[in-house]
Amino acid sequence: MDFDLTPEQAMLVETARKVGEQYGLDYWREIDAKKSYPHELWQAVCVSGIAGVAIPQEFGGSGLGMVEMALAIEALSAAGGGSTLGQLFMVNPIFGGITLSRFGSDAVKKALLPGLVDGSVTFCMALTEPDAGTNSLAVRTFATRDGSGWRLNGRKIWITSVPQATKMLVVARTKRLEEAQRKTHGISLFCIDVEREGLTHSPIEKLGTNTLPSSTVYFDNVRVEADEIIGPEDQGWSCLLETLNTERIVTTAGLVGTATLSIKLATEYAKTRKVFGEAPIGSYQSLQFPLAEAYMQAECARLMNHKAAQLCDLGRPYGSEANIAKWLAGQAAAHATDRAIQTLGGMGYSKEYHVERLWRDARLFRVAPVSEEMILNFVAQHDLGMPRSY
Known part of the structure; x- marks a missing residue:
């Protein structure tokens, strides 16, 4: 090592x-x-x-x-x-x-x-649907064969950066769930133009990540050409898993950076801010300990993420490591941003000092791209050998 x-x-x-x-x-x-x-x-x-x-x-x-x-x-x-x-x-x-x-x-x-x-x-990717959030196998968006290509119909939600994307990776069923040999069969990936007849989108108002818009996307008989399929038809599930696991790695890296930045802003403020007497508030253990805890959490997330990334690069299984790292990083960033606001007091609530934006943005990633609860389900089932709980 x-x-x-x-x-x-x-x-x-x-x-x-x-x-x-x-x-x-x-x-x-x-x-x-x-x-x-x-x-x-x-x-x-x-x-x-x-x-x-x-x-x-x-x-x-x-x-x-x-x-x-x-x-x-x-x-x-x-x-x-x-x-x-x-x-x-x-x-x-x-x-x-x-x-x-x-x-x-x-x-x-x-x-x-x-x-x-x-x-x-x-790019952007259209995966999540109103009735199939975490359960990606339940997507209903369907690509029907039309000559050498397909016709795409359905709806997606919470799709990031659609207005800025030129290309969209679409996850759709090419075989009905009830007709598939197994739940993972009959899913295909397509890479299509965002500007295409029948494809429309509308914005979603939200709490944070304001610089990257989220949209609802509608497919109304959208034409997909034969050369726009990514991977084999009906067998896109394994390809999608690779995309989602690497997505975990970059999400974790961003959260580790968020925790690092939040702790830096909080400690710099605490070293100079004085309220009672000559001692800066950074000398108070009630402020030191939570920031130290957040730092330790972030370091553990960083190391696990680097392990996941290295296993990925070596072509070895890394799904558990990527999920564990993401869970740790979500917790670390949540703790770090919250305690940074607490350290700054009233100024932590001010946009002038930046930590409120870091808190708003990081909060999303305890839910997405996979919720903390689903990660715990995954670890319990795949790493502990416990019965499937959902």
């Missing part, structure tokens, strides 16, 4: 830190207030080469792996963006990059991956 970064990894982290600081806390406060997408930051991420860190070199990427992606996201998030940075990587290098590079045809890879690397192509 070697916990030291390679020179290449250290350089990547430093590059990510510099990009993150260029678009730091004030930038994020401004675009959060405007509910505007971080176009400038994402373009800087692409120019620096970070967006393509795990994309094969033949398509313009660096040919590295999930370990390097996690390291870059941690640094970017800790520099100001918080957990929203993880979401940016989720919709682009994961939904687009990982899915297409591992399961797309050669033609699709050549057509789309270079654009993902340079930022000219952006």
Whole structure:
């Protein structure tokens, strides 16, 4: 076990830190207030080469792996963006990059991956449905055969960054659940244009992550061409699991960065703030202990996430590690952001001091992309060998 970064990894982290600081806390406060997408930051991420860190070199990427992606996201998030940075990587290098590079045809890879690397192509993924939230096997959106292609009908909800995406990864059934050999059979993945006849979307008002809009998406007889399927027809479930497990890794990295940043903001404030006498409030154990606990939680989440990422890069099973890391990171970020607000007192509730945004944004990730309860179910069943509970 070697916990030291390679020179290449250290350089990547430093590059990510510099990009993150260029678009730091004030930038994020401004675009959060405007509910505007971080176009400038994402373009800087692409120019620096970070967006393509795990994309094969033949398509313009660096040919590295999930370990390097996690390291870059941690640094970017800790520099100001918080957990929203993880979401940016989720919709682009994961939904687009990982899915297409591992399961797309050669033609699709050549057509789309270079654009993902340079930022000219952006992605979103349409998975969640109103009646099939956590239960992805119960999706009802259906692709009916139509000549060489399909016709897509259905509805999705809580889909991130649809207005900014050029391409959408759609999870749909190509075989009715009652006709399938098993529940995991009959699911297919498609990569289609967002601007397409019959595809419409409407915004969802929400608590946080204001810079990345969420939408309800409607498919009304949307045409899907034969070359837009990703992976084999009816057998997309295993491909989807790979996408979702790597999604856990980038989510965790963003949450670890959020915890790191929140603790930094709280400790810096506590070292100088004085209320009773000459001693700063940072000398009070009632403030020290919760921040120390949050730091320890975040470090454990970081290590487990790096283990998951390394196993992924080695081609070994990593689902449990990715889920455990995500659970730990959600807890750590929740604790760190809440105690940062408590440390700052009234100023913690002010937008001027940034931690309220970090708290609002991080709260989502105890529910998504997989809830804490479902992670506990997974660990109990798959790691402890207990009966399925749902």
